[in-house]
Amino acid sequence: MGSRAAYVYVAPFFIIFAAMGLYPFLYTAWVSLHKVSLAKPNAMSWVGFANYSHLWSNHFFLNALKNTFTIGVISTVPQLLIALGVAHMLNYTMRWRTFFRVALILPYATSVAAATLVFSQIYSQQYGLANWVTGLFGVHNIDWLNNKWASQTAISTIVTWRWVGYNALIYLAGMQAIPGDLYESAVIDGASRWQQFRFVTLPGLRPTILFTVIISTIGATQLFAEPLLYGSGKPNGGGLNQFQTLGLLMYQQGWANRNLGLAATTAWTIFLLIVVLVLVNVFVMRRITRESKG
């Protein structure tokens, strides 16, 4: 039924989607095989895989890849663990529950630019709050900008701050979808609160957890605004590129060094990275599921 009409319904979407979604995505691969300058973005000359061999043996690329990975891990893992704990707490009946939930997603609604500017102030070496707090514990003058691990930790806290509440709400929605009688029978079997969490809540949340892991992983490969503004808008990610991510490197290649072909190569590499990471996530999750069942 409605066969003809259906095309009218999907046509507006697909026309725009083809032009603004599919075409740029596929054309990136084509551009990456060319030399293209920002000065003349529509004059391309064929170079084959030269951009790839240049990029993949490039010190800056390997550095950005490593930084993206480390910042990704130290922002995603605590973020999701805290979110899980917060969701567990929100799942109790409590007073002011709406207030807590709204307050917890304020960071999600705060723009990444605003958040990064505030955190840059907090981590400022001379007049930042962070060093005052660590000073109370006897640790003075941490260089949150130039020290590699300190700067990466600082950037991770921005990401974590923005996304904990959002992920907590997703977990909470997942928890509320777990049938209550599963908990009832667990209680009858004498399960403690921790055992209920471990053997009822966690297995029930597995698809939700996989979803948040994949979304956060993709987000981590895209990290851009935080390292850019944390370094006062410079695309090098700190004097020694100590927090330059792949997203930032791409921006530097394309819009500071005016080499759009190389930027497209980095973009396509990021896409391949995402595919690999998603497959790894799915595979690991399957393994865990199978082990806990057998």
Next chain:
Amino acid sequence: MAAMTTTAPAVRRSRSGRSGQAGGQQRAGKFTYFLIAIITLLSIFPLYWTLVSGSHTNAQMAETPPPFVPTGDFFHNLSMAMQRQDLWRALLNSTIVATVVAVSNVLFCTLAGFAFAKLRFRGSNVLLMLVVGTLMVPLQVGIVPLFMLAAKYHMIGHLQAAIAPYLVSAFGVFLLRQYLIAALPTELVEAGWVDGASTFRIFRSIVLPIARPAMAVLAMFQFLMAWNDFFWPILVLNNRNPTVQVALNGMGTGYIPQTAVVMAATFFVTVPVLVAFGFLGKQIVGGIMQGAVKG
């Protein structure tokens, strides 16, 4: 994806839950209140700190202990910021961009989502796979060709450039499709056909009223996404015609001796978001929990 089960679980819960014994329904203890209060405080504090550091000089912020209360100097610093960046214009531009993006997404994605949910047509499986397959591909991957397009059609510096790539989203089609499969009874559509209603009539009188909650969730997501988007707008817009994020990028990039000026600007452009949350917070929380998928 997995978490897409929209309203069904919430309904089931309110019927079977709240009886006291189920795991999720236990009362919070004092320790839980304590922890959740701390987390809430940490969530709000950086926003408050923007206000505090927006009203003190660098020297004042360097004191031990630092000041913890905002002062009237905030407005002085804000007017300094206004001299550097047209923040009102930025707010207006962001509102335009985010509104157009939200409306366009709701319109086109609801149309397509309905077709995929309830109409049978040749090629629908292939087209749907195309949509689902690109759900996970971020815009950043296609940013170079998008920029080349914007340059080719002389859109750099104009709001159209910031809007165009976000007019539709695979996420929106998927969200609406999943929602309508569950919420829209096929018999209702069939009854419409039998009564001789046109597909357009069915869409307007049957589908739209039922789809409204999912449309609201989509509008909220896309508005917020467009408002907060950073990478693309800083490529195609500049300080003469900025959105909020472009203006903030300008503030954070140039050398400004007093950080308070940057912080005052940051707080000023964040206030509308906070006010919106004051009014719509409950709905937004519900939207995230029902949608449970990000684009």
